[in-house]
Amino acid sequence: MVRIWIGGLLWVACTLVGIGIARSYKNRAKFLHEWNEFCIVLNNSIKNLKLPQSKIIEKFVMDKSGQFVDFLKGYDEYLKSQIKDNKALDNLVDKSPLLKRERKHLREFLDSLGKVDYNLQVDILKYQSQLVEHLKQVAEKEYKTNGMLWYKLGFVLGLVVMILVV
Amino acid sequence: MLEKILPSRIFNEILSCENMDKICEIRIRKDKPIIYSISGKYKILERGGQAYIASQDEIDWIILTASEHSIYAQDEPMKQGYICTKDGIRIGICGQGVVEKDKLCAVKNISSICIRIGKNIVFSSSKLDKILGDFGSTLICSPPGMGKTTLLRFLVKKLSDSGKNVLLLDDREEVSSVGDINENCIGMCTDIALGIPKNIAYKYFLRSMRPDIVASDEIFGDEEIDAIVDCVRCGVKVISTVHCDSVDRLVKDTRYDRLCRCFRYFVEIEDIGKIGKVFDKEM
Structure with a gap:
């Protein structure tokens, strides 16, 4: 009886680990998906209306939730704060569910916003949007392959462990 | 702020x-x-x-x-x-x-x-009573920093609150929303063309908004003078400001003949927030 319980628990644990890893892939893909959406909104709002960053963020986060929205809210607060501390921005970026190289891109993306004139900003955004689109596609592909694989692997491994224990 | x-x-x-x-x-x-x-x-x-x-x-x-x-x-x-x-x-x-x-x-x-930093200075209206009572195109003249924009805003509010449709051409966004001044300070019948270059605003809004009075700050260049001449020809009154040290000098300058012919009243600002002479061409 005890063996069945232990086996069952190990199966659940392995499955949860698999789900956890799959979720990290999913969160990363979702974050990049929303970042890509934000790039499109940013591009249109700057190109057509020349809206300031904070206005665009305000419109984008309205009625939305999630890690990227929280990240944007944090960035907006940073912009509005009197003290511009690079560490605060680094911490914000580090909290994102992205890989190290993607975080570097995110930091560069933030650094590229609002510091140059209109024409250059539009050009930079075009380049950044293409980059984010590429990152999103890679992350979505990895979620579908690796993420789901980890989920299935956790489930099957748990099952095998349970059978062995029982 | x-x-x-x-x-x-x-x-x-x-x-x-x-x-x-x-x-x-x-x-x-x-x-x-x-x-x-x-x-x-x-x-x-x-x-x-x-x-x-x-x-x-x-x-x-x-x-x-x-x-x-x-x-x-x-x-x-x-x-x-x-x-x-x-x-x-x-x-x-x-x-x-x-x-x-x-x-x-x-x-x-x-x-x-x-x-x-814009200040909401209240002008004593005794010298402006005639202008406000029998309104004609008005040009406010003074050197920079004496309060031309503030007086323009004051007149716009008074005329607007008296029921005249005022079109405010605020291309530099400093008449309608400066410092402690909000849109209530420019009157209830004022339409604001915000951030739109004046040459475009004169052309389009004169037709679309049918104003009784067009107000604009700081006349600059022949293009704007042409637009003001057109406005006055259409029967629309104009209220505007111009940088100059005295009305005398402005009127004597032949380059501004066309402009001066458009206006009935010329208001000089003596000191910050203090109105000097008011000239009426019809007197």
């Missing part, structure tokens, strides 16, 4: 010396002392008994903060030498120009800024 655009170090220094409400201008130049103005008198900002010297970083910080971290949104105003904050504070900028085919494309390496 100033606390939002000034680095806290500068803001706190000014705050420790003066009442912020009295300050109407702050001039910040790279590697030079910061100077501020109270009722037209300039003072040097001091820190620990010595002049506070502004750095390039502080100037860049102000530009970035004033533009809400969106320099691209201030592209056109910056080409005209200013930035307008969302609170309506106008910041004049001066630096190195990037010129292409005789056209200013951008201003880089900004080394001087002039922050002007």
